Amino acid sequence: MVNTRFALSHGPVDLLDDTEVAHLWLVRHELLPDRVALNGRQFGRLLGLREALCSLFEAREARSVPPRESLDTLNSALAAAPATPRLAWTADGPHRADEPDTGNPAGAALSLLADDTAELLTGPESPQLAPCAADGCTRWFLRSHAARRWCTTKCGNRVRAARAYAARKTR
Numbered sequence: 088m089v090n091t092r093f094a095l096s097h098g099p100v101d102l103l104d105d106t107e108v109a110h111l112w113l114v115r116h117e118l119l120p121d122r123v124a125l126n127g128r129q130f131g132r133l134l135g136l137r138e139a140l141c142s143l144f145e146a147r148e149a150r151s152v153p154p155r156e157s158l159d160t161l162n163s164a165l166a167a168a169p170a171t172p173r174l175a176w177t178a179d180g181p182h183r184a185d186e187p188d189t190g191n192p193a194g195a196a197l198s199l200l201a202d203d204t205a206e207l208l209t210g211p212e213s214p215q216l217a218p219c220a221a222d223g224c225t226r227w228f229l230r231s232h233a234a235r236r237w238c239t240t241k242c243g244n245r246v247r248a249a250r251a252y253a254a255r256k257t258r
Contacts, residue, residue, distance in 0.1 A: 215231070
């Protein structure tokens with residue numbers, strides 16, 4: 088969700104630009120049923136959660152303590168519609184199958200996003216979380232290789248092209 092706001096050559100892009108677009112994003116990511124509308128208050132909470140997650144990612148990268156408000160926002164989303172633990176049984180045997188609270192679909196969506204973030208920040212992939220090193224890029228990614236510095240090859244190509252242009256210009 089932190090990567091829903093970024094810049095392209097033609098300008099800034101926000102995939103959560105308004106209530107309808109945010110609803111579509113949540114539906115496409117299977118976080119909210121299509122028939123459930125997103126109201127203004129829920130939309131505000133979604134945007135607030137995105138800002139909090141960005142702040143938490145930045146604090147983790149800087150190895151500093153995040154602002155208290157960011158932690159409070161994440162924890163509030165976690166508590167909004169906590170999943171109910173269940174035991175499921177398939178051909179492979181028993182396993183946990185936590186079910187989100189279906190009585191509050193928007194709260195469940197926020198709770199799932201917050202839970203994924205908490206898992207990412209505390210789980211085994213946490214050391215791989217990195218910001219893109221390309222100028223102007225605000226995206227985050229999981230570094231799959233120690234030398235990887237960009238979120239996509241497009242950002243890497245842009246940096247290399249700018250470096251080559253600068254080198255030619257100084258000659």
